[in-house]
Amino acid sequence: MTTSTDAPRRTRIQQEKRELILEAALEVFSTNGFRGSTIDQIAEAAGMSKPNLLYYFRRKEDIHETLMQRLLDTWLAPLRELDDIGDPMTELRNYIRRKLEMARDFPRESRLFANEILQGAPRIMPLLAGELKTLVDEKAAVIKSWMRAGKIARTDPWHLIFSIWATTQHYADFDVQVRAVLGPDRGGDGRFEDAARFLEQLFLDGLKPKN
Amino acid sequence: MTTSTDAPRRTRIQQEKRELILEAALEVFSTNGFRGSTIDQIAEAAGMSKPNLLYYFRRKEDIHETLMQRLLDTWLAPLRELDDIGDPMTELRNYIRRKLEMARDFPRESRLFANEILQGAPRIMPLLAGELKTLVDEKAAVIKSWMRAGKIARTDPWHLIFSIWATTQHYADFDVQVRAVLGPDRGGDGRFEDAARFLEQLFLDGLKPKN
DNA sequence: CTAACGTTTGTCCAATCGGTCAAAAATTTG
DNA sequence: CAAATTTTTGACCGATTGGACAAACGTTAG
Structure with a gap:
């Protein structure tokens, strides 16, 4: 055996x-x-x-293919965990935090994915239009139900997901730029905590002053 | 002559x-x-x-270099226009809109830039730590003065700028993914208007329900 | 016309690429 | 031990790469 x-x-x-x-x-x-x-x-x-x-x-392609297959599973795990039960605002905040942690802990995976998408996703296009779209549509429906229940503001759920992807992965994909702009002082390890704080506020309250 | x-x-x-x-x-x-x-x-x-x-x-590099030099000027123009005088909230909204328009009208430029940054910016690193950092620091100071004046909520100005870059350029750099997820119906030309509406709401009010 | 100058291309080259192959080396099996 | 099997490598191959070069072509000025 x-x-x-x-x-x-x-x-x-x-x-x-x-x-x-x-x-x-x-x-x-x-x-x-x-x-x-x-x-x-x-x-x-x-x-x-x-x-x-x-x-x-x-073949060289086999390595890349194996890498991409493994990647997609772990990469979409946080979104899969977005749960219908539980407080909507907390769920979203946790999702953002988990995505940011992944950008911090697995920047190479993020960049590998970004590279593939940037060049037109020639090797994973079917997955995007299939598995990924299905998952996002499903979660968009969940978010929409939250909006109908008055738990979060009404907006476009799909673009909301895009904005979370964009803002979090930015710290992995554009890491060189982030560190260059923040400089040696603020570009250290603390930048992810600063980012977490900022993103939480942005997605919660936006920029409008409180009074 | x-x-x-x-x-x-x-x-x-x-x-x-x-x-x-x-x-x-x-x-x-x-x-x-x-x-x-x-x-x-x-x-x-x-x-x-x-x-x-x-x-x-x-040389091949000369083409790329010429391209990158031209790019940076036009690419940072919207940020340069961010003006101290004028209503802060309007200034920021206009900046976001202009950046989104650039993602729509010049996606190739955005992807060229993203490609360079993704791979560690080997050819433009000095520009990032020099010219770009100077400009961002300058504008961050402007934004900070707005916060002190109570015109916009207090947050980290640098990460605010990052989030605007990330969310807008996402529609150029990850265009394939955006269209695949939105599908044939919603992935058409209207997606940039949907994105503009969403981003405006996000940066203004966040997601907290208005109750 | 012709000479001078700017433009275009076919041909070639060395380096690098992805990938093959047979043979050596290491490991497992009996 | 020895035979069988798996793992490792040096040498090699055809295709593609960035780039060089001289000759051909086109244009313009005298």
């Missing part, structure tokens, strides 16, 4: 090396894009020779 | 062809990134042979 039944059965070494390669590829792909990255770069980052790497992944 | 005195003097043909190349290069670079684009692609898009293109720009 083997460990796995259906999935392509792999030895311990194969699993470890594949993981090593994917880790290295994430680093390389996220900073150079797909076409800008070379197999040699990934192989060197993974500490092995190019033919050795190609022994585990036959 | 020639037309220009200091700048490298160029014939009419040179000016026209250089313009043609830059237009073609904007198209190619913004969709494939720098390393993902080839001189052949740009030459073909410009309707000329590769050696002919290299007659006007000696």
